[in-house]
Amino acid sequence: MSELVAVPVLLPLAAAGLSMAFGRFADVQRLLGLLVLGVIVVDAAVLLYFADVHGPLVLHLGGWAAPVGIALVADRLAALLLLISVIVMFAVLLYSIGQRITDYGRGTASTTFHPIYLVLCSGVSLAYLTGDLFNLFVAFEIMLASSYVLINRRTTASRVRAGMTYTIVSLSSSVLFLTMIGLVYAATGTVNLADLALEMGQLPPAPVRALALLMVIVFGVKSAMVPLHFWLPDSYPNAPAPITAILAALLTKVGIYAMIRTQILVFEREPSWPLMLTLAMATMIVGALGALAQNDLNRMLSFLLVSHIGFMLFGLGVYDIAGLTGVILYIVHHITVQATLFLVSGLITRYTGTVALSRMGGLAKISPLVAVLFAVPALSLAGVPPFSGFVAKLALLRSGIGVGTVWGYVATGVVVLTSLLTLYAVARVWSRAFWGQVRDPEGDPDPTDELVVGTGDTSPGMVRATGVLVLSTVLVAALAGPLAEVSRRAATDLITGEAYRTAVLGGDSGG
Amino acid sequence: MNTVNLTMAIVLGGLYATGFYLLLQRSLMRVLLGIVILGHGANLLLQLAGGSQAGRPPMLGDAPIERMADPLPQAMALTAIVITFALTTFLLALAYRAWQLLGHDEVQDDVEDRRIRRLEAELAEADEETERELDSEATR
Amino acid sequence: MTDSRASDGQGEAAEGAWFHSDAPAERWLLSGYSRDPRERTILLELVARVVFPTVIVFSVYLLFAGHYRSGGGFSGGLVAGQAFVLRYLAGGRLDDSSTVSMRPPVLIGIGLTTAVLTGLVPVLFGGVVLESASFTFAVPLLGKIKVVSSLFLDIGVYLLILGVVLDLLRTLGSGIEADIAAPGGGPR
Numbered sequence: 001m002s003e004l005v006a007v008p009v010l011l012p013l014a015a016a017g018l019s020m021a022f023g024r025f026a027d028v029q030r031l032l033g034l035l036v037l038g039v040i041v042v043d044a045a046v047l048l049y050f051a052d053v054h055g056p057l058v059l060h061l062g063g064w065a066a067p068v069g070i071a072l073v074a075d076r077l078a079a080l081l082l083l084i085s086v087i088v089m090f091a092v093l094l095y096s097i098g099q100r101i102t103d104y105g106r107g108t109a110s111t112t113f114h115p116i117y118l119v120l121c122s123g124v125s126l127a128y129l130t131g132d133l134f135n136l137f138v139a140f141e142i143m144l145a146s147s148y149v150l151i152n153r154r155t156t157a158s159r160v161r162a163g164m165t166y167t168i169v170s171l172s173s174s175v176l177f178l179t180m181i182g183l184v185y186a187a188t189g190t191v192n193l194a195d196l197a198l199e200m201g202q203l204p205p206a207p208v209r210a211l212a213l214l215m216v217i218v219f220g221v222k223s224a225m226v227p228l229h230f231w232l233p234d235s236y237p238n239a240p241a242p243i244t245a246i247l248a249a250l251l252t253k254v255g256i257y258a259m260i261r262t263q264i265l266v267f268e269r270e271p272s273w274p275l276m277l278t279l280a281m282a283t284m285i286v287g288a289l290g291a292l293a294q295n296d297l298n299r300m301l302s303f304l305l306v307s308h309i310g311f312m313l314f315g316l317g318v319y320d321i322a323g324l325t326g327v328i329l330y331i332v333h334h335i336t337v338q339a340t341l342f343l344v345s346g347l348i349t350r351y352t353g354t355v356a357l358s359r360m361g362g363l364a365k366i367s368p369l370v371a372v373l374f375a376v377p378a379l380s381l382a383g384v385p386p387f388s389g390f391v392a393k394l395a396l397l398r399s400g401i402g403v404g405t406v407w408g409y410v411a412t413g414v415v416v417l418t419s420l421l422t423l424y425a426v427a428r429v430w431s432r433a434f435w436g437q438v439r440d441p442e443g444d445p446d447p448t449d450e451l452v453v454g455t456g457d458t459s460p461g462m463v464r465a466t467g468v469l470v471l472s473t474v475l476v477a478a479l480a481g482p483l484a485e486v487s488r489r490a491a492t493d494l495i496t497g498e499a500y501r502t503a504v505l506g507g508d509s510g511g
Numbered sequence: 512m513n514t515v516n517l518t519m520a521i522v523l524g525g526l527y528a529t530g531f532y533l534l535l536q537r538s539l540m541r542v543l544l545g546i547v548i549l550g551h552g553a554n555l556l557l558q559l560a561g562g563s564q565a566g567r568p569p570m571l572g573d574a575p576i577e578r579m580a581d582p583l584p585q586a587m588a589l590t591a592i593v594i595t596f597a598l599t600t601f602l603l604a605l606a607y608r609a610w611q612l613l614g615h616d617e618v619q620d621d622v623e624d625r626r627i628r629r630l631e632a633e634l635a636e637a638d639e640e641t642e643r644e645l646d647s648e649a650t651r
Numbered sequence: 652m653t654d655s656r657a658s659d660g661q662g663e664a665a666e667g668a669w670f671h672s673d674a675p676a677e678r679w680l681l682s683g684y685s686r687d688p689r690e691r692t693i694l695l696e697l698v699a700r701v702v703f704p705t706v707i708v709f710s711v712y713l714l715f716a717g718h719y720r721s722g723g724g725f726s727g728g729l730v731a732g733q734a735f736v737l738r739y740l741a742g743g744r745l746d747d748s749s750t751v752s753m754r755p756p757v758l759i760g761i762g763l764t765t766a767v768l769t770g771l772v773p774v775l776f777g778g779v780v781l782e783s784a785s786f787t788f789a790v791p792l793l794g795k796i797k798v799v800s801s802l803f804l805d806i807g808v809y810l811l812i813l814g815v816v817l818d819l820l821r822t823l824g825s826g827i828e829a830d831i832a833a834p835g836g837g838p839r
Contacts, residue, residue: 006771006780014767021760062781068583111756134587141594148601157612160605161619167605168542168618171598172534175549178591182556185584186515234622299622593725597815604823611830 001050005059005072007043008082008125012036016118026109030097033114037090037121044086048079052486056493056503058131066504067195071131075500076490077328078128081257084332085128088249088339089121091469095343096242098461103452112153120146120246127254131504133184133191136258137177140222144170147251150243151235159238166235173221180214187211194504196266197497212267216259216276223255225313226283229306233290236305237298237355241346244298248305249339253331256312260327264494269319272403276317281414284310288421297345297355297429301338304381304425307418308334314411315396322399324491329392329484333380333476337389340377340469344370347462348433353442353454357429362438369463371434376470378430380477382423388477393419395484515559523559526552539606539616546602550595557588692741699741706734714809715802724766724805728812735813739820755821758814766807769800 015036022028050057056075060066074082096117100110123142130136148170152163185191187207188199200208217228224232232252236244263269287307294300312334315327345355347370352360364371380387393415400412441454476483493499515523526548533545561581567574569582610616620628710731717723773782783801790796 003774003780010767010770010780014764014771017760017763017765017767019760020763021757023754023756023760059780061779062783063779115760134590138590138594141598145594145598145601148598148605152605152608155608155612160609160612164539164605164609164618165621167602168534168539168546171546171602172549174594174598175530175546175553178550178553179556181587182553182560182584185557185587186560191583191587230621230623600819600823607823607827 002057002059004043004047004050005057005074005129006061008040008086009072009122009129011040012118012122012125016115016122019118020111020115023111023115024109026107029109029114033093033118034090034097036118037086037093040086040121040125041083041090044079044083047074048076048083048486050074051076051079052489055499058503066131067190067192070135071192071504072126072129073131073500073504074129075503076486076493077257077261080328080486080490081253081331081335082125082128084335085124085250085253086121087472088335088469089117089124089246091465091472092242092246092249092339092343093117094468095245095346095462095465096240098459098465099240099242099346099452101461102457102459112149116146116149117246120150124250124254128257131193133181133193133196133262136262137174137181140177140254140258141174143251143254144174147247150247151239162235162238165231169221169231173218176214176221177218180211180218183214184211192504193261193265194501197501200266201268208267212263215262215266216279219255219259219262220279221255223252223259223312224306224309225279226286226306226310229283229287229309232306233299233302236302237296241342241349245339245342245346248302248342249335252305252309253312253335256309256316256327256331259313260316260324260494263316264319264324265497265500271318271320272405272408273317273319274407276313276319277407277411278317280310280313280317281411282310283307283313284414284418288418288425291425292421292428295357297348297357297360297433298342299355300357300425300429301341301345304422305338307422308338308381310418311393311396311415314415315399317411318396318399318403318408320399320402321488321491321495322395322402324494325484325488326392326396326399328487328490329395329480332483332487333388333392333473336469336473336476337377337380340466340473341374341381343462343466343469344374344377347373347458347466349453350455350458351441352433352439353444357432359442360433360439361436362434364434365438367458370458373463373466373470374434375430377473378426380473382426383419384423386477388473388480391477391480391484519555519559523552523556526555537617539602539609539618542618543599543602543606547595547599550591550599554588554591554595557584557591560584695741699737703734703738706737707731710734710809714805717805718799718801724808725812727805728809729816731809731813732816735817735820739824755814755818758817759811760814762807762810762812762814764807766804766811769803769807772800 015032019029019032022032047057051074056073058066058074059072061070061072064070096113100108100113120143123139123144123146127136127139127143130139148163148167151166152160155163181191184196187203188196190196190199200211216225221228221231236248238244239247284307287303287305287310291300291303291307294303308330311330312327315323315330317323318326347367348360348363349355351363351366351370354360376387380389383389383393397412397415400408400415403409403412441456444452444454530545530547530549530552533541533548536542536545561584567578567580569580569585571579606616710727712727713722713730714724714727715722717727770781773784774780778784783799785797785799787795787797
């Protein structure tokens with residue numbers, strides 16, 4: 001049974017190898033990618049079911065027991081986020097295959113895209129499932145290395161700058177990560193997360209606080225927490241739509257996941273964490289105001305992404321079961337919604353030929369379908385009932401009120417304010433791009449690069465893939481009840497940490 | 512808790528300081544060197560995290576067990592070296608690509624920075640104009 | 652580009668008979684490479700030709716020694732890659748007639764798949780993922796040989812790393828050379 005935990009990590013890696021070897025057969029690559037991701041969706045669903053019913057599944061690689069060996073752990077939180085991430089990866093792969101076929105015809109293979117995409121999937125899975133700090137580092141490196149390639153692929157003069165910024169910032173944060181691991185190992189003699197929790201309790205408070213802060217910084221860079229967010233709006237918008245969508249949806253969320261996992265499992269803390277609440281408020285406000293100042297649709301969405309990272313940090317700052325339930329719901333909602341919005345932005349630019357909001361207009365007349373595809377996730381992002389964002393935001397607001405301190409009330413107020421600003425930002429997009437005078441598409445500014453825009457058509461494959469994602473955001477709202485229940489149990493697991501520790505260290509290899 | 516001896520602490524400090532200094536440079540080649548040096552610093556730190564026996568071979572039979580180095584940090588450093596190696600080659604390729612596309616390998620300003628600077632220039636121009644007007648009015 | 656440079660070189664060699672008087676014995680030079688005769692360094696090419704098999708054998712030794720001594724797939728692959736780097740430095744970029752006919756991505760792909768599948772095989776025998784077992788064979792003449800199943804993981808890594816180095820030589824080495832040699836090469 002516990003072998004299933006290794007599947008999401010190893011299967012895509014093996015498939016990436018095959019995909020690379022079959023680099024000249026476009027259809028083989030596409031089928032292989034979809035097949036593997038489909039298998040992992042099923043696998044993740046099974047993992048979630050087992051983790052929910054029987055407790056965390058643990059796999060000790062090579063049979064080496066936990067504190068020394070490498071353990072893969074699938075508890076409720078990891079399995080839930082893995083499931084939703086892989087579903088989004090599947091839909092985005094469909095979209096990008098559709099786009100490729102429309103733009104270049106069916107026969108042209110893209111040697112690197114599919115293998116790298118599968119490697120990215122393996123990295124994301126490893127980040128969710130790993131039970132120790134060092135493999136978390138390795139997972140981040142796998143993810144980031146593939147994202148460097150995806151962002152810088154066939155880069156052009158206008159995009160090479162953005163790619164450089166992204167690569168340098170990520171590399172610096174990776175060095176910090178490595179430094180953090182060195183310090184943690186020097187202080188405790190272990191990198192296993194479950195074991196660390198026990199060892200940290202033995203240390204004097206000063207080094208513990210320093211290590212906690214270092215982890216906040218390291219994962220803060222990865223998750224674009226203000227004031228460490230500068231790289232994000234600068235780099236993501238410049239890649240082709242499906243790549244932006246997948247990186248924006250997953251990479252920052254994995255950063256948040258790592259932040260939650262390490263802070264809550266490893267460190268002891270009383271409920272309500274003022275530092276995190278403050279950072280969350282800064283992130284929400286700076287992101288939302290930044291979004292309002294943008295004329296570029298993709299940059300605006302990137303700033304909104306930063307601002308909504310703040311919501312997740314807010315839930316972590318509340319630091320109790322209610323707050324964490326809110327965060328988990330919010331991550332699930334936001335992964336689907338953010339990916340959808342970037343894909344829709346890709347569809348929009350096919351009709352307009354530009355990302356500048358001031359030069360768009362009349363899209364609702366040109367393509368009512370795209371208008372609907374935009375409206376649902378946009379309203380959901382703003383938190384309008386009955387969409388998924390509303391459910392998640394409600395859970396966060398409730399937990400914020402529950403804190404009971406002045407700072408808690410202030411932060412809750414900021415959450416409400418940011419939601420309104422988000423609504424204003426997406427309404428602005430709506431009135432500029434979808435209403436008004438119908439405009440002819442502008443020509444492709446650089447026909448040589450991979451960003452094909454302004455063709456005035458979309459392929460059924462792209463629209464269908466976006467439709468699948470929109471449906472899944474609606475599903476997240478429809479299944480809000482059971483999802484909230486699972487999230488609540490996952491949050492309880494996190495706070496007590498008992499189930500996780502006994503599963504990893506108890507000597508019982510699970511399943 | 513493991514502690515570090517003074518020499519190594521100074522070496523580490525030197526590596527990190529040099530690395531971060533180079534990281535803040537404009538040329539991507541220097542940034543690359545900075546990342547490499549920082550990577551060495553981090554790997555050395557990982558080695559030292561293994562305790563007082565760090566640096567000895569962690570091989571069974573080469574030394575009695577209590578005089579053997581902790582193998583875990585060595586394994587971690589090895590992995591980290593492989594990753595740094597891969598990313599260094601990637602950055603090299605990126606620097607070459609940037610040079611090929613742009614004619615230089617300098618890291619350029621942030622988009623927001625450039626927008627703010629443009630705004631500032633416009634504002635300064637407007638200010639100068641009003642001042643000139645005021646001046647001309649005053650002389651009149 | 653490759654063809655024109657190669658034929659230029661030959662044309663030049665054929666033109667002046669004096670050129671042949673001190674031409675080196677072909678068999679000591681590398682085959683399948685297309686460096687301009689004016690840029691050839693005989694000594695380096697000779698050393699590369701002599702050292703190349705030795706380095707490859709050493710890399711295979713490292714590959715097999717890896718489980719109990721220092722070495723392993725990664726260092727073996729790197730050493731083998733160095734052999735090709737030496738050949739590249741001595742002989743210039745590889746052209747289509749060279750002895751290595753497999754495209755590097757295929758090598759990387761096969762290596763990666765082999766390594767990962769080795770990790771999954773133990774599950775079929777009721778073991779844990781990435782578990783390793785050792786088998787001892789008695790081979791006539793050679794005596795007892797001990798094979799560890801993780802050797803296949805090492806072989807995968809060896810192929811992967813060799814493929815990566817070859818790909819680097821292709822893209823960062825000869826790719827850049829071709830860019831520079833191309834009309835209007837260098838930065839735009």
